[in-house]
């Protein structure tokens with residue numbers, strides 16, 4: 001099999017789907033992981049296969065469980081025999097004020113957002129080194145460096161994502177693997193339905209953005225794809241913020 005292969009966790013809807021579409025449009029075969037929404041997964045598979053003529057494998061796995069991560073990568077190897085790109089996109093999390101956070105909220109969020117990234121990157125690296133390297137990109141968000149309402153556990157998990165990115169960039173470099181992260185402001189996906197202040201967030205993101213519009217999933221996907229191209233090979237361990245400049249404003 002000569003075509004390159006990209007694996008995207010949570011790749012069947014939202015930003016993950018936009019990333020999947022971008023890689024498919026560039027001729028990559030895809031492994032798209034999902035957890036619950038099988039119909040979305042089947043629909044995305046059919047849509048991308050028909051539009052781009054690539055092969056799409058969908059794999060159900062809860063990335064919060066290490067055994068299921070191993071299963072995801074084993075399926076990738078069994079189907080395609082190679083991996084060139086790994087995008088750590090799936091995320092979940094409990095949106096509560098700090099004083100209402102309980103231990104299981106912390107564990108759930110960290111396991112899916114941060115622990116999964118480290119252990120999936122190990123599996124990705126094992127497959128990529130058989131092929132002399134590849135690229136890894138993780139999705140982060142501005143709550144990693146800002147104190148957003150109700151966002152403490154997710155924000156801390158994303159800070160972990162950015163720190164893991166730096167360690168991976170250094171420790172996987174000898175295997176020819178380039179690692180970076182892409183962060184962004186509010187993007188109107190299903191994820192925002194869990195935000196109590198969704199309307200206000202979207203309104204601010206639209207009205208105050210120096211770029212004059214809200215960030216679209218495709219804006220995130222373009223940055224992710226760029227970081228996986230040879231043109232970006234000397235960018236390592238960085239978190240690129242795709243927000244139209246919104247987070248630069250003082251208030």
Ligand SMILES: NC(=O)c1ccc[n+]([C@@H]2O[C@H](COP(=O)([O-])OP(=O)(O)OC[C@H]3O[C@@H](n4cnc5c(N)ncnc54)[C@H](OP(=O)(O)O)[C@@H]3O)[C@@H](O)[C@H]2O)c1
Pocket residue numbers: 009010011012013014015016033034035036037038040061062063064088089090091092112139140141142183184185186187188189190191192
């Ligand atoms: N939306 C934003 O404003 C925004 C801004 C900056 C960064 N980001 C980041 O971009 C990424 C994608 O966000 P999104 O808005 O597209 O999210 P979303 O619409 O909520 O989609 C989340 C995706 O992750 C999958 N997922 C959730 N938990 C999982 C688990 N335990 N195992 C495997 N898959 C799981 C879901 O699968 P199912 O379909 O099966 O449920 C779904 O495909 C996230 O890392 C997010 O933090 C988002």
